[in-house]
Each structure stands twice: as structure tokens, then as C-alpha cells.
Amino acid sequence: MNKDLTIGKPESVLAQFCLPLFGSVIFQQLYNIADSLVAGKFIGENALAAVGNSYEITLIFIAFAFGCNIGCSVTTSMFFGAKEYGRCKTAVYTAMIGSAALCAFLMIFGLVFCGDLLTLIRTPAEVYADSKLYLDIYIWGLPFVLFYNIANGIFSAMGDSVTPFRFLAVSSVTNIAMDIWFVAGLDMGVAGVAWATFICQGASCLLALYVVLRRLAGLETEGKASLFSVEIFGRIVKVAVPSILQQSFISIGNIVIQGLINGFGPGVMAGYSAAIKLNNLVITSFTTMGNGISNYAAQNIGAGKLDRIRAGFKAGLKMVWTIAFPLAILYVFCGKWLLMLFLEDPSAEALHAGEMFLRIVSPFYFAVSAKLAADGILRGAAMMGKFMIATFTDLILRVILAIVLSGTALASTGIWCAWPLGWIIAAGLSIFFYHNGSWKKA
Numbered sequence: 001m002n003k004d005l006t007i008g009k010p011e012s013v014l015a016q017f018c019l020p021l022f023g024s025v026i027f028q029q030l031y032n033i034a035d036s037l038v039a040g041k042f043i044g045e046n047a048l049a050a051v052g053n054s055y056e057i058t059l060i061f062i063a064f065a066f067g068c069n070i071g072c073s074v075t076t077s078m079f080f081g082a083k084e085y086g087r088c089k090t091a092v093y094t095a096m097i098g099s100a101a102l103c104a105f106l107m108i109f110g111l112v113f114c115g116d117l118l119t120l121i122r123t124p125a126e127v128y129a130d131s132k133l134y135l136d137i138y139i140w141g142l143p144f145v146l147f148y149n150i151a152n153g154i155f156s157a158m159g160d161s162v163t164p165f166r167f168l169a170v171s172s173v174t175n176i177a178m179d180i181w182f183v184a185g186l187d188m189g190v191a192g193v194a195w196a197t198f199i200c201q202g203a204s205c206l207l208a209l210y211v212v213l214r215r216l217a218g219l220e221t222e223g224k225a226s227l228f229s230v231e232i233f234g235r236i237v238k239v240a241v242p243s244i245l246q247q248s249f250i251s252i253g254n255i256v257i258q259g260l261i262n263g264f265g266p267g268v269m270a271g272y273s274a275a276i277k278l279n280n281l282v283i284t285s286f287t288t289m290g291n292g293i294s295n296y297a298a299q300n301i302g303a304g305k306l307d308r309i310r311a312g313f314k315a316g317l318k319m320v321w322t323i324a325f326p327l328a329i330l331y332v333f334c335g336k337w338l339l340m341l342f343l344e345d346p347s348a349e350a351l352h353a354g355e356m357f358l359r360i361v362s363p364f365y366f367a368v369s370a371k372l373a374a375d376g377i378l379r380g381a382a383m384m385g386k387f388m389i390a391t392f393t394d395l396i397l398r399v400i401l402a403i404v405l406s407g408t409a410l411a412s413t414g415i416w417c418a419w420p421l422g423w424i425i426a427a428g429l430s431i432f433f434y435h436n437g438s439w440k441k442a
Helices: 010-043 045-081 085-120 125-140 142-157 162-185 190-217 230-262 266-302 307-339 348-380 384-406 412-435
Strands: none
Touching: 010 045, 010 162, 010 190, 010 266, 010 307, 045 085, 045 125, 045 142, 045 190, 045 230, 045 266, 045 348, 085 125, 085 142, 085 190, 085 230, 125 142, 125 190, 125 266, 142 162, 142 190, 142 266, 162 190, 230 266, 230 384, 230 412, 266 307, 266 348, 307 348, 348 384, 348 412, 384 412
16 A cells, blocks of 8 residues: 655654565565575585575676666655656656666676676686576576566555565565475475576566556556656666665675685685675665665655654664664674574584674674665665765775785684774764755755
């Protein structure tokens, strides 16, 4: 059901809107966690390393899907908040047409160059074949990834976070069952993990598109909405491109870091692969909550209710910290047992690497969650320049520090230390830009 985020107590409105988003991201992450868990438990440590190694490259493609989601969502939110339903529909159609062209380009790029990217990050010979196989299947499913993200962004723009939650809940549980069936039952190896994800994401995408197009048809407009608008396309691009660049550069930075980790061998790779899945579950949760704050901000800016923005930020900060602190405690004290979910008879090296990563990084979730809450306001107001400054500062610091510290006596542990330092400085910048109040001019 569509929901107007411009009325009601901000804390209650955000909680009702963002909690289903949080549930959605948990199920979304189950796709990747299930892949790694099944690969590690039913195939072996090298298969887990291969899936984790491939995952860093898939994040480049996810960056484009995320950017299309945000560009469409923020633009549509502003029109929806202003009750301009005709332009709301045109924004959706325009985003879909532009994304279809982008998807074709990404698929060609991926099929041609993914092998070179695996070589570039020094993928060990014993995991190269499985990494390449996983990526090839993933790339054929890119249309599902891209258009599901657009549909999800449209639901969020119209204040509906419950419908995508339901889709993901069913799809993720089905994905886990198919992973186990294809790998343990049919003995398909890493290919089984990839095909299970392909099938479940495809079904989820088609259902989401069907429902969202029916929902749009129910919005009353004067006359027929245009299928494409250059002016609206420009507005979408203004938000989407910085978001794509942000996520792409983060992915490139992660690939550089993955290359450093690969130099320490399959044991450290497997430990990092398991730990980064647990970490990404948390970070993606914060990012999704930040997206919810973006939709809240965009609708209220579209309606001219700027006085609700500060209250929304405070409410959003309270929400992300409520999630951050218990998860940080869980990872610090129970990280070893959580890693064992992914690793069957793990080597001491793999277990040590994963445990050290979680102990060093998780206490600083309060900093990165505050950054992403502030980023939600900046992005919702289309203040993308300042948003990018804070994000790139985090990325550049993390990559440089990882390169420097990995060459010291700290070895792979030095790489893990780069995360908290980048987060703290970037959080300071994002919060400063938010308090500077430039979103009032949006």
C-alpha cells in the first residue's frame, strides 16, 4: 500500500517505513550468505573462497543497480510527495528505458572482461575456474538484478516497504532450499549455487515488476503520462550517477583490497569471505535504512515540509544505533561461532583471519551507521556533491591504509585496521555537511 511520509510523527513514520526495509535487506543478504554457506559446507574451503572472490566483482554490477534504484526512487518520491502523479509515472518509465540500455552494456562488458578482472586481482589458480563460472552465470541474470532494484525503489518512493519485504522473504527462503538441492542433491558444485540465485532473483523480479506497474496504473492522472522525458531523465541521472560512482569506486576499492588479501593465500581468503558476509549484512542494513531516510527526506522536500527533516534525521540515527550496538557486541564475542556456519573443518589460518576482522571492525558500526543516516538526508535532497566527498574520503583512506599496513608486520590484520579509520573520518564529514543545512536549499 502507498504511504504518505509527509504526515504523522517522524519517528513513528520512519519506524513503520524502515523496519520492513530492514527485514528486506536481511532476506536480500540471505542470497549471498546462502551461497557462501552452502559452498563452504557442502563443497569446500576453496569453493567458499571462489564465491567470496567473485562477490567483490559482482559488487560493481550491484553498484549500477543501486544507482538506478536511488535515482528513480528519489525523483519519484519528490513527485509523489508533491502529488504530481503524471510526472511520477513518467519518471518510472524513463528510469526503466534508461536502465534497459545500461543493462545491455553491462552484460557485454561483464562477459568480455570478467576473466581479466579475476586475473587482475591475483585470483589463485585453485579457485579461478569456479570464480569464473560463478560470474558468468551471474552476469546472465543482470537484468533481474537491475529491474528488481528499480521496482524496489518505486515501492519505496510511494511509501510501500512491506510489498518488497514479502517478495524477498519468499524468494530468499526458496533460494536457500534450491542452493542445498542443487549442490548437495544434484552435485552441481559452484554452478548450482549460481543457478539457484539466478532462478530465484528472476522470479522475484518479474513478480515485483508486475505488481509495481499495476500500482502505477492505479494513480489517477490528467491524460496519459509520457513514456520518456529528457528533463526527468536529467534529474534521475543527477542522483543516479553519483550513487553509481560512489558504489563503483567502493567496489573497485574492495577489489584492490581483495587483491591484497589474495596474496596471503586461500586460508585468509576463506576467512575474509566468511567475515565480510557477516559485515556486509550489517552495512547493507544501514545503507537500506539510509535509503528509507532518503525517501522520507525527498517526499517532505517535495511537499515543502522542511521542518520535518531534522526530526527525521534524529529518528533515523536512533534506529541505526539500535541495530548497531547489539550486532557489534555479537560479532566481537561470538564471531568465531558465526564464522563456523560458513566453514566446514576450517584451517586455523581461515578462522583467525575472519575472527580478527570482526573484532577490529564491528566496534565501529556506530560511526558508519551515523554516516549513512546523514547521507540519507543529503541524497534525499539531491546534494550529491557533498555526499560523494564524504564517501570517497572513506574509500581512499581505506585503500591507502590497507596497502600500507598490509606490508608491515601486521600483515593481513593491517588490512582490517583500515576500515575503522576511514569510517570515522567520513562520518565526521557527512554529519558536518548535514548540520551545515545545505539541504534547505534543495
